[in-house]
Amino acid sequence: MASPSLNLVPFVSVEHMMDLVLEIGIDQFLVELAGTIEDDFRRWEDFDKTARVASHSTEGVIELMPTSDGRLYAFKYVNGHPKNTRTGKQTVTAFGVLADVETGYPLLLSEMTILTALRTAATSAVAARHLARPDARTMALIGNGAQSEFQARAFHALLGIDRLRLYDIDAAATKRCMTNLEGLGLDIQACATAEEAVEGADIITTATADKQCATILSDNMVGPGVHINAVGGDCPGKTELHRDILLRSDIFVEYPPQTRIEGEIQQLDDDHPVTELWRVIMDQTPGRSSDSQITLFDSVGFATEDFSALRYVREKLLGTRHFIELDLLADPDEPRDLYGMLLRRQAKLKPSQPA
């Protein structure tokens, strides 16, 4: 991975990412990535944190998510455009960069559409490991779109969830999710309604994509002891849970200033008590304290998780062929002679002409 030339930056394409994930194995990738995410949550106070920098339009949002731990810097570019699927495009695409704080030079450019799906699922599993009942085995999965199988795999690999109850307003999505998850030893039930899906579920994961202020879960659907993993509500005006559920739950979040804008808790007062997940991971504050408590992880996705994902990918790339090197940075013979680099290129291309 150490580039002989300063100007070359390793680039992981979508195909390279798939090959890296498949070489490691999806389960192991999720387990190791969750470990990296949890390690970085333990270093929470080392990070330079900021709410994402969003550019909203009528069709969607484009966001930059930067963070740094003082040694490494990362940012992700991510869009959210629900109507994209109508024209065969992804609702969410992403890419990101890891850089060296000491020099400012990028160390890695990577696709992050697949990587974000994996890190979101891994983060959900990290939270659930600390918040769900230890005996949880059944998960309702409401919203069977692009994130659903990753959630199922992460909860299977990290928590031993082996019974899934699927529901989506689009039955074809549920069918595809079931088919995609075949052969993993999971007991999967397709349900006709969200109410049916949550019956007997220890964990309820909501991962719907294209609803504005929907009520995927109403209050009477959530019984005692459940852990809710709310993944879909992740921008202003986009929520999935009825407000009354929030009032009955102990709420855990990534970075409160961002979650209060984007998460389910945008429905609550600005001073409604929430607990930062990193404090639970660090044992500074309890997570679940009784079997009857309702815990809610109001997941919106935070920059440190992308940082962790890029850091993990960079480590795993070592010794593989799953990247190419991009000529992204100008690297003149003499650092201050950028213009001279142009002249030398001209002399090489057309020796007879001035530049």
Added chain:
Amino acid sequence: MASPSLNLVPFVSVEHMMDLVLEIGIDQFLVELAGTIEDDFRRWEDFDKTARVASHSTEGVIELMPTSDGRLYAFKYVNGHPKNTRTGKQTVTAFGVLADVETGYPLLLSEMTILTALRTAATSAVAARHLARPDARTMALIGNGAQSEFQARAFHALLGIDRLRLYDIDAAATKRCMTNLEGLGLDIQACATAEEAVEGADIITTATADKQCATILSDNMVGPGVHINAVGGDCPGKTELHRDILLRSDIFVEYPPQTRIEGEIQQLDDDHPVTELWRVIMDQTPGRSSDSQITLFDSVGFATEDFSALRYVREKLLGTRHFIELDLLADPDEPRDLYGMLLRRQAKLKPSQPA
């Protein structure tokens, strides 16, 4: 340029950028780029503007500079690390992305180290066209590093500057700058001091890189009628001009909230009057009103200029071979089936194994 596949994003490497610039010609590139920058300044109110998002460390800064006009979105990643030259690296490197607001999909990924040097010089020339005396022919160029030749070329091509007076604390830098600018019909004088360089200059450009709160120009060096193009002071704690010069000048800036933090005017009170350059370009407010006035363009570099540069490069790329296509975005057969894309890749690589 229209990619047949949705997932491919055109990428302009450093070598491709050099070839594009050289094919167009440096002068024409600067003139056309200045035109694009000026066009976008005329649409100033269409832009979603924000001060850059900076991550500071002891060694330097990494910044993201996003903006959008509602149709296109752009951001630049740029670092500033003065000590990099000690290890053969650039002080400033940059790359950027142009994206489609309607879909959130990136349209172009480009190196921007060279492009930033060009856009900074083009922006300086745009400002000087409106602020310098029309009969200006002589420019003092103080600081003969990576930006200097670009400034010289832009002022030659856009304002007809044909006499240069160079000074740098490093005489080797001045020598290299002179050599690089040979053959362009410029009358170039190397000067022993900054005082000597400014003698008879109509325009004074300061582009020093690695001084904290330096005083490149002191008050007695600046006579009536001069236009000062202050390029080097561009982050908190980094200025080039004595405060008294600022008090005698009419000051023009790009985006006041950013310039008050980063520019020469960080030395002044927060309410010291400054004029936004776009208002001068739009004839909403006068630029230079007399031959004895001292005008100062307190340049820090703003996101719209990078937007203009990426927009210009994208237009010029059409029909050229100066880019490659990167597999940056996941493009599953079925947009919601990201996980299925992994399974299909696995089936192709190792048909016998589960993913």
